[in-house]
Amino acid sequence: MSRQDQTINRAVLQSCRWHAVADERALQEAAVAAILASATQAIEQRGQFHIVLAGGGTPRAIYQRLPAAATDWSAWHVYFGDERCLPANDSGRNSRMAAEAWLDRVALPALQVHPIAGELGALAAARAYAEALQGVGDFDLVLLGLGDDGHTASLFPDHPWAAAPASPDTLAVFDAPKPPPQRVSLSAARLSRARRVLFLVSGEAKHRAVAAWRAGEEIPARAITPATAVEVLVESALLSPWPG
Secondary structure, eight states, X not given: OOHHHHSOOTTSOOOEEEEEESSHHHHHHXXXXXXXXXXXXXXXXXXXXXXEEOOSHHHHHHHTTGGGOOSOGGGEEEEESEEESSOTTOTTOHHHHHHHHTGGGSOOOXXXXXXXXXGGOHHHHHHHHHHHTTTOOOBSEEEEEOOTTSOBTTBOTTSOOOOSTTOOSEEEESOOSXXXXXXXXXXXXXXXXXXXXXXXXXXXXXXXXXXXXXXXXXXXXXXXXXXXXXXXXXXXXXXXXXOO
């Protein structure tokens, strides 16, 4: 692993806008509003909306609110920031969660949903997704979460993040510190090629990671460096000093 793979791309410094909300319900409402505003703008300006989804409990609650939205689903194109290498219909798959909570409940053309084929194994799935992303320009919106160790997507501490501009679009992960060990992730460089990046952060377990991020520590979340500032929707309690 090269030093370039291990560290943040220092040629581009991350800028953040922190948006504090009272609680998880308020975060869900703000996230839905942000997603739909991005969709409206993209469809009006370019005729299509390209969104990258995050996995996890906080996004699930947000996705469950989206089927009621008034939007042109035929213009949406859906991608995934990472995936676990599990059978296609396994409940632990990010694509399965998003389908059950939202995607299977709206008139979104099946060919415009682009899951990562984690069932192929990390290497083959990463290669296949890199091919699927060829010709796809900047994403309109990337949704990301924050792990209690500072990871985002499947970019973990002490693992490659691929933040340099010439990095590949996808990474095969074989030794993830959280199960399952095999995963596929978009690289930090590819996640950064977006018109808007929105982190969704809730839960007391994230307190230390938020403190580390705001203190400038090298955690994977800091490797995401779009041309515009990263936006962070965060429960206000997590912005208080970390007591540990």
